[in-house]
Amino acid sequence: xxxxxxxxxxxxxxxxxxxxxxxxxxxxxxxxxxxxxxxxxxxxxxxxxxxxxxxxxxxxxxxxxxxxxxxxxxxxxxxxxxxxxxxxxxxxxxxxxxxxxxxxxxxxxxxxxxxxxxxxxxxxxxxxxxxxxxxxxxxxxxxxxxxxxxxxxxxxxxxxxxxxxxxxxxxxxxxxxxxxxxxxxxxxxxxxxxxxxxxxxxxxxxxxxxxxxxxxxxxxxxxxxxxxxxxxxxxxxxxxxxxxxxxxxxxxxxxxxxxxx
Numbered sequence: 329x330x331x332x333x334x335x336x337x338x339x340x341x342x343x344x345x346x347x348x349x350x351x352x353x354x355x356x357x358x359x360x361x362x363x364x365x366x367x368x369x370x371x372x373x374x375x376x377x378x379x380x381x382x383x384x385x386x387x388x389x390x391x392x393x394x395x396x397x398x399x400x401x402x403x404x405x406x407x408x409x410x411x412x413x414x415x416x417x418x419x420x421x422x423x424x425x426x427x428x429x430x431x432x433x434x435x436x437x438x439x440x441x442x443x444x445x446x447x448x449x450x451x452x453x454x455x456x457x458x459x460x461x462x463x464x465x466x467x468x469x470x471x472x473x474x475x476x477x478x479x480x481x482x483x484x485x486x487x488x489x490x491x492x493x494x495x496x497x498x499x500x501x502x503x504x505x506x507x508x509x510x511x512x513x514x515x516x517x518x519x520x521x522x523x524x525x526x527x528x529x530x531x532x533x534x535x536x537x538x539x540x541x542x543x544x545x546x547x548x549x550x551x552x553x554x555x556x557x558x559x560x561x562x563x564x565x566x567x568x569x570x571x572x573x574x575x576x577x578x579x580x581x582x583x584x585x586x587x588x589x
Contacts, residue, residue, distance in 0.1 A: 329419045330589070333428045336521030337547055337554075338539070339528035340574045342426050345521070348584050349424065357589060359417045363427040364406035366413075375467055376412050382464035383409065386457070396540035397449050398457075400440035401484060404491050407433050408471040411512045422589040429510035431518065434501040435553045439541045441495035444488045457484045473508060503561075516568065519583070520558060523574040525551060 334342055350360055360367070364387055366380040383405045390399035407429040417423055458465065466482045472490065480486035494500050494509075507513070525547035532542060541550065558569050573579045 329417065330422045330517075331414075331515040332422065332424045332589075333431060333515040333518045334424060334521065335427055335432055335518065335554075336523070336574060337525075337528050337550055338542055339531035340521035340523050341577070341580045342521060345580060345584060346424065346426055349587060352584075352587075353589060357422060359421045359423050361410065361413055361423060361425045363410060363425065363432070364403045366406065366409075371413060371416075373412075373416060376409065376416075379405070379409055379464045379467050380413075382461045382468075386461075391537045391539055394540070395449070395453075396440055396443050397488065398453075399540060400436070400444055400491055401487055403436050403440065404433070404487065405468045407510060408468055411510060412471070414512070425515065428515055428518075429512055430503060430506045430514055431557060433495075433506060433510075434557055435550050436541070437491070437495040437501065438553050439546055439550060441491055444492040444496070446489070446492075449485075449488065454484050454488075473511075476509070514561075514565065514568070518558075518561075518569045520554065520569065520571045521574040521580070522551070522554070522571050527575055 334345060336342055346360055346362070350358065359370070365384055368377060368380050368384065371377045371380055383402050386398055386405075387402035390396065390402060410425075410429050414423065461484075462482075465484055465487070469482050469486060476490065476494070479489045500506075500509075503514070525544045528547055529542070529544045532538065535542075541547075558571075562569055572583050
C-alpha cells in the first residue's frame with residue numbers, strides 16, 4: 329500500500345487540493361484520510377467510528393469555545409486513531425493523508441503541549457466530557473503503548489497529562505519515539521505545501537472561527553518546526569520529501585495537473 333502525505337499549515341491549500349484529487353481518481357484506486365477532522369462516512373468499524381465522532385465534536389467545541397487544550401486532545405487522539413483507520417483500507421489502494429502522526433504531531437505539539445499544564449481545564453468541563461464520551465476515551469487511551477499512561481487512565485485528564493508530560497516536559501519528538509507511540513511508519517512520499525505566514529493568514533483571516541494557532545506569529549514558529557523536521561528526514565530519506573511553493577495558486581494548480589498516484 330502506497331502512502332502519500334500532503335501537509336502544510338492552514339491556508340496552504342491542502343483541503344482544496346485533496347478535494348480535487350478525490351474527484352480526479354476512482355474510489356477503487358484511492359483512499360483519503362483527513363486529520364484531525366475525520367470523514368466519518370468512510371469508517372465502518374463501530375468503535376473506531378464512535379471515537380472519530382468524539383474527536384470531530386471535541387475539535388469543533390474547542391474552536392468555538394476558544395479552548396486550545398481540548399484542541400490538543402482532539403489533534404492527538406486523531407493521530408492515535410490513524411493507524412486503526414489505515415489498517416482497514418484495501419492494500420491495493422493508494423492512501424493520501426492530510427497530516428501524519430510522525431510529521432505533524434511534533435509541529436502542533438510545539439504550540440499546544442505547553443498549554444496542558446495541570447489545572448489548565450476546569451474540572452467540570454472534563455467531567456462533562458468523561459460522562460458523554462467515556463467509552464470513546466477508554467478506546468483511545470487503550471491505543472497508547474502499555475506503560476506510557478497511568479494517571480487518570482481512561483479519562484480525558486489522563487490524555488491531557490500524557491501529552492503535557494510526553495511532549496512538553498520530556499520533549500519526545502524524535503521519529504523513533506513517535507513510531508513507538510503511534511505504531512506506524514513514514515509515508516512513501518511527502519508533499520509539503522509551503523507559503524509565507526503572512527499569505528497563509530490573509531487567506532484564512534475571514535473564517536468564522538479561527539483556531540488557536542491560526543495567527544501570523546504562530547505560523548512563523550510552526551513553519552520553522554516543519555523545516556527542522558524535514559531537514560532531519562532529508563539526511564536519511566532525501567527522495568521522499570518534495571516542497572511545493574504554495575505562495576501562488578498557480579503553483580498548486582500545476583502540482584495538481586501533474587499529480588499521479
